[in-house]
Amino acid sequence: MRYIISRAFQDDPRLHRLRPAHRAYWRRLMHQDVLLGGGVWEDGRREVLVVKAQDRAAVHQLLGADPYTQERLALDVMVQGMDDLLGAEERAECAIPAAGGAEPAGRLSAHELRVARMMLDGLTNRQIAEHFMVSPRAVEQHITRIYRKLSISRRAQLAVALRGERLLAS
Known part of the structure; x- marks a missing residue:
């Protein structure tokens, strides 16, 4: 199943420092056909990701391994199943x-x-x-x-x- 993840991040200098590791993590998932698309805005303080995962627990596992999540930089996280959106x-x-x-x-x-x-x-x-x-x-x-x-x-x-x-x- 495909999921949409929408996240907002703290305005924190660690965002800039961790950006290369964050991008490398998601780039690796893109090559594994887990990350299907995404984008950032507001100077990197917001992002939307489209991922393929078995269930919500798997999505949360993906998020948990992200350097931004590990540093507790996410303020607001929304996970929505695409089938729910387009059913x-x-x-x-x-x-x-x-x-x-x-x-x-x-x-x-x-x-x-x-x-x-x-x-x-x-x-x-x-x-x-x-x-x-x-x-x-x-x-x-x-x-x-x-x-x-x-x-x-x-x-x-x-x-x-x-x-x-x-x-x-x-």
Whole structure:
């Protein structure tokens, strides 16, 4: 099963010192096909990771071996199963209704939702393009619209945004 991990870290000088070990740990897991994707923002004080694990206990084991966790730098940790997020279409269509217009600004079209699901499944832009028999550029344009509608800027933020959470601080 795939899991989304969202974490916030203390504003601590140890973050910078431990960053190489943190990255090496997750890079090793990426090569083992455990880490499927991720990204950081707010100067490295927040991150979202997409991992493959048997269960939540295994996810917590992965987190426990991370140098940031061992140094107790995580302030807030959220672990969510991706199947929980995308189990039903109405859950995945996390619309923020807008007044008027054929398609509200926060709502993904059915096709955009299919593209978003493929992104969450770990497919590359080229693989998505091949599936729909379109150019990779067409897929990039769909992804740009998805990001704009959900007010995100990275693939790693997609699952949380579909869940209706805001990733960036106000």
